[in-house]
Amino acid sequence: MITSEEEIRYWLALTAIPNVGIKGLLKTAQTYNTTLSNLLNVKSEELEALGWQSEQIACLREAHPFTQKCMTWLNGDSQRGIITYDCNEYPEQLKQIAQAPLLMFTDGDHRLLQQAQLAVVGSRGPTHSGLTNTNMLLSEVLMQSPLVITSGLALGIDAQSHQTALAFSQEEGLGRTIAVLGNGIDVVYPKRHAHLYEKIRQNGLLLSEFPPSVLPSPKLFPRRNRIISGLSLGTLVSEARIKSGSLVTAKYALEQGREVFAMPSNINNKQAEGCHWLIKQGAKLTECAQDIFDELPELSIKTVQKQEAEKKPKQNLASPRLLDSVGDTSNQDVVCKPEHYDEKDDSSLLLQAVDFDITPIDVIAKRTGQSVSTLFVQLLEYELRGFVTSTSEGYLKLRG
Structure with missing residues (x-):
């Protein structure tokens, strides 16, 4: 530095x-x-x-x-730094892109730049299911790999991605997220993310190629997006319209020779039109963490364990710990289908009665022939097991 x-x-x-x-x-x-x-x-x-x-x-x-402003900012905190193209700390992954930034301002743990990263981008106005599915998928990814989640601190999917990684970081004691800013390193945008900005600064890394005090501008966000994809091995798009910054990031990823992953959604979900278009163009349809590891197998803990097991066939390897999913979606852990779950079980009829769109409780009662009071108990169990989630308007199926 x-x-x-x-x-x-x-x-x-x-x-x-x-x-x-x-x-x-x-x-x-x-x-x-x-x-x-x-x-x-x-x-x-x-x-x-x-x-x-x-x-x-x-x-x-x-x-x-801007020289003096940079000096004042740099001297304000010991965890701040300025990394140039010639510095040892500059990530090799980023040097490979056509327009690599000459220098970057960092605030937080700059060592995260040397770790494998997955970029996550998406709608600023996502649906409830979009937020929930993003949280679940990334929780799975974080538990099964050492990947760092990189995004742009924007509203919606970006914020959910950072929050999921931070929740995992707090449990593991490791920072697992990088926020790339489209403005000066000391400028919080949007302002409602002041708390999230500070949490990332303390537990992850803030990064910008723009000097302190530079205000956000539409022309700066594409420059930010090329860094998000350039730092990462692949870019996951979760809910995005055809004309959106998320597809700009995906375009950069393709140009940079990186993987592009897209989460599918309901065909009537206008927020996911961009994802479906990307899938038609050849992006990897991504429903679970394994879809990502199929393209990046060297990052899967299971792959590493298998390789180690082949080296030491008599050694018993511990299985990755599975976490139950409870609480609000901003801190939800990975949800895996229980091994004892039987698709032919009579209780699965209840799951079939819940749509991937919000389903009112009275509709579920009509489909199953059960009373609302009985359904509340059963649906709570399914919610705790990660198959459905409740909203003010009804229930939404997540898996199954």
């Missing part, structure tokens, strides 16, 4: 050079057998020989207006 005022000034200047991207800078550095950190030592006439304009050379050597 860089810490001196001169280093910060220099790297900010690199980002401000007009009409010269990272490819041009790397080509210049390669030509003179140096690094990006040492381009300042290349003589002006040599840069001119490569086609640099006088204003570009001047920008490289001038002071940058």
